[in-house]
Amino acid sequence: MLASQRRSRILEEIRRSGAVRVSALVERLGVSDMTVRRDLEVLAQQGQLQKVHGGAILPGGRSTEEPGFAAKSVRENAEKLAIATEAVRLVEPGMAVGVSAGTTTWTFARLLCDLPDITVVTNSVQVADVFSRRPRTDQTVVLTGGIRTPSEALVGPFAVAAIRSVNLDIMFMGVHGMDVHSGYTTPNLMEAEADRAFVEVSRRFVVLADHTKYGVLGISTIADIDAADVLITDSGLAEEHQQALRERVGDLIVADVAAENDSNESSESEAGA
Known part of the structure; x- marks a missing residue:
């Protein structure tokens, strides 16, 4: 699976459930822990998710949160x-x-x-x-x-x-x-x-x-x-x-x-x- 395909799968999962865990992604994607963490880092830099301990959540927090x-x-x-x-x-x-x-x-x-x-x-x-x-x-x-x-x-x-x-x-x-x-x-x-x-x-x-x-x-x-x-x-x-x-x-x-x-x-x- 290409990196772009993996990252799309990760985004699909996080949008469906609101959060993902590194351990779950390792099992579902069939790749190493390091590969998943690297993908999460790239997606976080793009603003597509927010990294948290052990996984990631949707960016932007609550639906009423309004940055200045x-x-x-x-x-x-x-x-x-x-x-x-x-x-x-x-x-x-x-x-x-x-x-x-x-x-x-x-x-x-x-x-x-x-x-x-x-x-x-x-x-x-x-x-x-x-x-x-x-x-x-x-x-x-x-x-x-x-x-x-x-x-x-x-x-x-x-x-x-x-x-x-x-x-x-x-x-x-x-x-x-x-x-x-x-x-x-x-x-x-x-x-x-x-x-x-x-x-x-x-x-x-x-x-x-x-x-x-x-x-x-x-x-x-x-x-x-x-x-x-x-x-x-x-x-x-x-x-x-x-x-x-x-x-x-x-x-x-x-x-x-x-x-x-x-x-x-x-x-x-x-x-x-």
């Missing part, structure tokens, strides 16, 4: 940039663009602010700040009001009312978790309501989610998995999970993280030459 913006902003940065690079290609001048809160959408906003003649509607304090630091007369940014969440989203009745008063050509949304059965989820009930409003007013719905979000479950579902017109993830997602998503999502785009890193290194070399 600062904590999430240092995770999977290469993956987020690769995803954002693909996402910005979907935007054209003249569009009304919705951008939800999150660190992946914040990375996307830093590329989006280079595009001309767009109107951005967001409930993210951090996304709005990106545009405020680079003010341009050919761009309009609408920041909703509301109550601030740990992810720096503005939510609640004021935010939902503001969102429902607009019509968007395209909506880019970051999510806490995604699963073919539970859909796109968040640990914050009020944020889910604001996100659902964004989906309702958008002609095209695009989800930005790196591979560590697969199998993660928040308490509230924003939308079914097949509600996304486009899902952009990264090449760290196992092929079998990519296939499961292709069967449900309108268009699955898999960003090549290695290619994006090579491009960045090349640019840095040229700049230093």
Whole structure:
């Protein structure tokens, strides 16, 4: 059995039961204790599970656990940039663009602010700040009001009312978790309501989610998995999970993280030459 197949089996087991023990995996997979521990280490580094004494559990803890913006902003940065690079290609001048809160959408906003003649509607304090630091007369940014969440989203009745008063050509949304059965989820009930409003007013719905979000479950579902017109993830997602998503999502785009890193290194070399 290939390493990728073993790790997929491990993830299937942990998602089914919530936890796995090293001793049980050794018996089921027919490999050594050291091989299993090495597989768990790789999966933990990818954010797909959390190692504990004698085994592993699902990452992210409880379904209402909500990491703050600062904590999430240092995770999977290469993956987020690769995803954002693909996402910005979907935007054209003249569009009304919705951008939800999150660190992946914040990375996307830093590329989006280079595009001309767009109107951005967001409930993210951090996304709005990106545009405020680079003010341009050919761009309009609408920041909703509301109550601030740990992810720096503005939510609640004021935010939902503001969102429902607009019509968007395209909506880019970051999510806490995604699963073919539970859909796109968040640990914050009020944020889910604001996100659902964004989906309702958008002609095209695009989800930005790196591979560590697969199998993660928040308490509230924003939308079914097949509600996304486009899902952009990264090449760290196992092929079998990519296939499961292709069967449900309108268009699955898999960003090549290695290619994006090579491009960045090349640019840095040229700049230093």
